[in-house]
Amino acid sequence: LAASLAVPSVATANADVEKNIANSKNWAMQAGDMYNQRYSKLNQINKGNVGKLQVAWTFSTGVLRGHEGSPLVIDGMMYLHSPFPNKVFAIDLDTQKIKWKYEPKQDPAVIPQMCCDTVNRGLAYAEGKVILQQADSMLVALDAKSGKVVWSTKNGDPKLGAVNTNAPHVFKDKVITGISGGEWGVRGFIAAYNLSDGKLAWKGYSTGPDNEMLIDPDKTMTWTDGALKPVGKDSSLKTWKGDQWKIGGGTTWGWYSYDKALNLMYYGTGNPSTWNPAQRPGDNKWSMTIFARDVDTGVAKWVYQMTPFDEWDFDGINEMILADIPVKGKPTKALVHFDRNGFAYTMDRTNGALLVAEKYDPKVNWATHVDMKTGRPQVVAKYSTAQNGPDVNTKGICPAALGSKDQQPASFDPNTGLFYVPTNHVCMDYEPFKVEYTAGQPYVGATLSMFPAPGSHGGMGNYITWDAGNGKIVQSKPEKFSVWSGSLNTAGGLSCYGTLEGFFKCVDAKDITKELYKFRTPSGIIGNVFTYEHKGKQYMGVFSGIGGWAGIGMAAGLEKDTDGLGAVGGYKELNQYTDLGGSLTIFALPN
Amino acid sequence: LAASLAVPSVATANADVEKNIANSKNWAMQAGDMYNQRYSKLNQINKGNVGKLQVAWTFSTGVLRGHEGSPLVIDGMMYLHSPFPNKVFAIDLDTQKIKWKYEPKQDPAVIPQMCCDTVNRGLAYAEGKVILQQADSMLVALDAKSGKVVWSTKNGDPKLGAVNTNAPHVFKDKVITGISGGEWGVRGFIAAYNLSDGKLAWKGYSTGPDNEMLIDPDKTMTWTDGALKPVGKDSSLKTWKGDQWKIGGGTTWGWYSYDKALNLMYYGTGNPSTWNPAQRPGDNKWSMTIFARDVDTGVAKWVYQMTPFDEWDFDGINEMILADIPVKGKPTKALVHFDRNGFAYTMDRTNGALLVAEKYDPKVNWATHVDMKTGRPQVVAKYSTAQNGPDVNTKGICPAALGSKDQQPASFDPNTGLFYVPTNHVCMDYEPFKVEYTAGQPYVGATLSMFPAPGSHGGMGNYITWDAGNGKIVQSKPEKFSVWSGSLNTAGGLSCYGTLEGFFKCVDAKDITKELYKFRTPSGIIGNVFTYEHKGKQYMGVFSGIGGWAGIGMAAGLEKDTDGLGAVGGYKELNQYTDLGGSLTIFALPN
Ligand SMILES: O=C(O)c1cc(C(=O)O)c2c(n1)C(=O)C(=O)c1cc(C(=O)O)[nH]c1-2
Numbered sequence A, B: 001l002a003a004s005l006a007v008p009s010v011a012t013a014n015a016d017v018e019k020n021i022a023n024s025k026n027w028a029m030q031a032g033d034m035y036n037q038r039y040s041k042l043n044q045i046n047k048g049n050v051g052k053l054q055v056a057w058t059f060s061t062g063v064l065r066g067h068e069g070s071p072l073v074i075d076g077m078m079y080l081h082s083p084f085p086n087k088v089f090a091i092d093l094d095t096q097k098i099k100w101k102y103e104p105k106q107d108p109a110v111i112p113q114m115c116c117d118t119v120n121r122g123l124a125y126a127e128g129k130v131i132l133q134q135a136d137s138m139l140v141a142l143d144a145k146s147g148k149v150v151w152s153t154k155n156g157d158p159k160l161g162a163v164n165t166n167a168p169h170v171f172k173d174k175v176i177t178g179i180s181g182g183e184w185g186v187r188g189f190i191a192a193y194n195l196s197d198g199k200l201a202w203k204g205y206s207t208g209p210d211n212e213m214l215i216d217p218d219k220t221m222t223w224t225d226g227a228l229k230p231v232g233k234d235s236s237l238k239t240w241k242g243d244q245w246k247i248g249g250g251t252t253w254g255w256y257s258y259d260k261a262l263n264l265m266y267y268g269t270g271n272p273s274t275w276n277p278a279q280r281p282g283d284n285k286w287s288m289t290i291f292a293r294d295v296d297t298g299v300a301k302w303v304y305q306m307t308p309f310d311e312w313d314f315d316g317i318n319e320m321i322l323a324d325i326p327v328k329g330k331p332t333k334a335l336v337h338f339d340r341n342g343f344a345y346t347m348d349r350t351n352g353a354l355l356v357a358e359k360y361d362p363k364v365n366w367a368t369h370v371d372m373k374t375g376r377p378q379v380v381a382k383y384s385t386a387q388n389g390p391d392v393n394t395k396g397i398c399p400a401a402l403g404s405k406d407q408q409p410a411s412f413d414p415n416t417g418l419f420y421v422p423t424n425h426v427c428m429d430y431e432p433f434k435v436e437y438t439a440g441q442p443y444v445g446a447t448l449s450m451f452p453a454p455g456s457h458g459g460m461g462n463y464i465t466w467d468a469g470n471g472k473i474v475q476s477k478p479e480k481f482s483v484w485s486g487s488l489n490t491a492g493g494l495s496c497y498g499t500l501e502g503f504f505k506c507v508d509a510k511d512i513t514k515e516l517y518k519f520r521t522p523s524g525i526i527g528n529v530f531t532y533e534h535k536g537k538q539y540m541g542v543f544s545g546i547g548g549w550a551g552i553g554m555a556a557g558l559e560k561d562t563d564g565l566g567a568v569g570g571y572k573e574l575n576q577y578t579d580l581g582g583s584l585t586i587f588a589l590p591n
């Protein structure tokens, strides 16, 4: 009886959010929906006319550093966020006037605590509240009409490096948020706060004792030996030496998704700390892991670790895209994940079964393949920074630490059944070294340099289409730099993304090598493309504002090649193309 | 014989600059020419098709505060400047790549020494050199090909508040530059440096002994008693009490113009220091004055003081536009000047004769009229802050201290014979108080508040057309805020300007109430509209980036109404429209 009473709540993800999503005129969540698909049914702008696209209007946020995420649009209002200091603007789309602006006072001491630029990945909206996850870890609900604070709550301690960059996500009656600070030895967790009052509902750590992870040793399943088995007692503690798990990372700064029929939310955990593997022998569970959690209780239904014992900083936080697709011919409730480690995983999202794991960049060389029985990557000794040991520079590892893909979210197009993936095509040298933990100080322990994948087209990125049912690249479009922007597909037959040089591009979703439209926005793009309709007109838009890890040299004014954990050298040519500056560019067809 | 030998040099303004100006594809000087006309012969974009204008590309400078001036375009290269820290970019228009970038290291202590935002009004180009006047007073010549410093020279002492915002101007073989710091008691001057090596050629102060002003008591003429008369001995010293002239202002941060046939350059001097008139009885010559100087020697041919004994901060620096027009029916080599004090002056530029002086905003009330015999404004006692005395708040003075027009340059259209003037429609309360001079500290001595001109359309600006031959407003187009952007007229029948809300607008030059095109750029516009042609296509462009005096609240993060010398309160509604951010928006017709 109790179980059946629970059914109605299972059936609604959140009635208000669902209603907003169902109306394609809105852009109601960061990914447009709860599946992380980044697909819009709008088709006024389409293959035939996108070449005529024009800039409709623009808006500067007044903040210089990297602009990730995108605005939201709800019923004729646009809600924009900015990087630190995390301003929020409510813009009336009728008049384009700023209805209200919220600018928190945050201690600038937070800035140097952020590993990869002072980015923020955007707002959530539900039930008349705009939710902001500030850098200083304050989670704030604003009244959407007035911008006044309804509630606010502290999610972490920035003095210890626990800061935030992720977008909050509303699933059911909860606001879900994560934490950053893997490079400060922060112990990662995911937390659910009540949308109504901001009180903590549950919190599940990535590492440590079972109860703190909300892992049920008997019921939380994982893929092993070709089958799903319970993780067993102390599944995390057993894989760490001593207390290292307490400063062991596994942060959660990515995009989350939710399947209301299963009442499961999905997200990935980041790298184990430090970057010097010698200091943390073991699998370091559950860093680098896909988590499927019950949204009501937080209890983990299944987990899957992509990169046990990370030796390369291949954070597992990249988004889980939920799609119902044929996998090897069989209709599947799939979860598709393009991991930093260069493998794209297709799982059965209902239970965590591993279905496909293939390289989505042919240059990936640190592992030969993923053993489908054990689910473990087969590491190539030559590229093992652990086997080579500290103070040895392991050269030519592909991908680089920022992975074949980093935070830039991919899109799924139900019309083609393909995934559209903005990728990095970058390799690295990696030299780990011993590092002491000091609370609140960086805890990295490796020197890196990065460079374009050798023996390729010379560029640092590709925009690809991926067949997740078979684990195959369909097409690959070379780009000079990593594509650090999130893509969008639309019913107009388009796939659109931004480049680090600053170009907004739309390609033919059926043939992505065909560039149908290209426009140079004010600055490099690391934001995500979004679309909405207002007064009968479809608009597309994207933030520009160079930054993020790839643009950290410019964003933070760094100059040494190995600064920014190797990104400064790798992306130094960016300064021939663009400069800082955060603004929104909105496109539409001519009247 | 000596005189006739000098003739050839008189005939050329600077062969290279003239050649660049003659080619309408370039935008070779800040005003497009040496006459300050801001008129372009390009007509591809015209009245008929401007409605179809599109944004062609955009570029962020990576600097947030007010962006004045405009880029230059020379032979397919674009040279952009930014506010402090005064970056310079050379962009190849074929590839839009940044060919080189120059970023001086300037002491940030300069920032608070700048009265009205950290603006910079742009570059000069001549003979393969790009000339930058940095905020810290360094005048720098860069090699246009490489961006390397060819020479640099110090123009003032920023520790004493002598900083720079003006664009350098190349006339003949000289680089002309001025100085800011009227609110720091800086003694104003204009200086000419050799274009070839950066050595000082001459320097003419605004105040003090005749020889330091390069004034010839017998030959430098001024309009008095209905005729031109020599200024006589100690024309400045006699009008100051004691040594006050040494800290007496008269700075020179505006736009300069040059008539090569006369070999005269024209510019205006700023307010006398302090803003408390009680501390400086006398006419305070030659503050608030139009200077006509010989470019070779610097010697003043004529001077004319618009506002003797300033009591309102009506700096006389606004540009002198040279145009050959009928004045009261008679063909005239005219100089037209829209002064801060609200009067527009038409002079005979050959000799300094006063021909017309009329209000170009009907709300101007501090003076009834300019006496055409004496050339002096007839002050209304009620609005005299000196007669009312220190510590008395004189209310309702029109215009406000920022004048009926400030730095925003006007344009002249030879087709209509009219001047197109971006104006302020703002009044003020002004309360002077005693202030001690401390070297390097602000030396203001007045509290101000500003508000829209009462009993009018409620807005703070008008875009007007002006008949300078008769001293009459032809049309007036209301704007919500001051029009702080420089205008451009073109052979396409257009007059274009920007607004503080961020709109780029083009109106019909024959009927400026007809808005033909409007586009919302990322931020408020205080830059000047410019145009060029590249590969057969005409482009128009403008910097956006709110700031300057009108936008100082946002630019410097000030909040008290009387901060920013009263501008913060006056313009506080701006934050409902825009935020900071410097970028260039380039427009063109669709392909
Ligand atoms: O370990 C962490 O906590 C953490 C946090 C973040 C972040 O919050 O932005 C990044 C990373 N790691 C990271 O490894 C990484 O590649 C990265 C890229 C970016 C970005 O926004 O471009 N952030 C982060």
Ligand SMILES: O=C(O)c1cc(C(=O)O)c2c(n1)C(=O)C(=O)c1cc(C(=O)O)[nH]c1-2
Pocket: B068, B115, B116, B117, B119, B164, B165, B166, B179, B180, B181, B182, B183, B251, B252, B253, B270, B271, B315, B401, B402, B406, B407, B547, B548, B549, B550
């Ligand atoms: O007295 C001076 O030296 C001085 C300098 C400047 C400047 O250099 O920008 C301005 C002013 N005064 C001034 O009075 C004024 O209205 C003003 C406006 C602006 C601007 O850029 O918006 N600058 C200045």
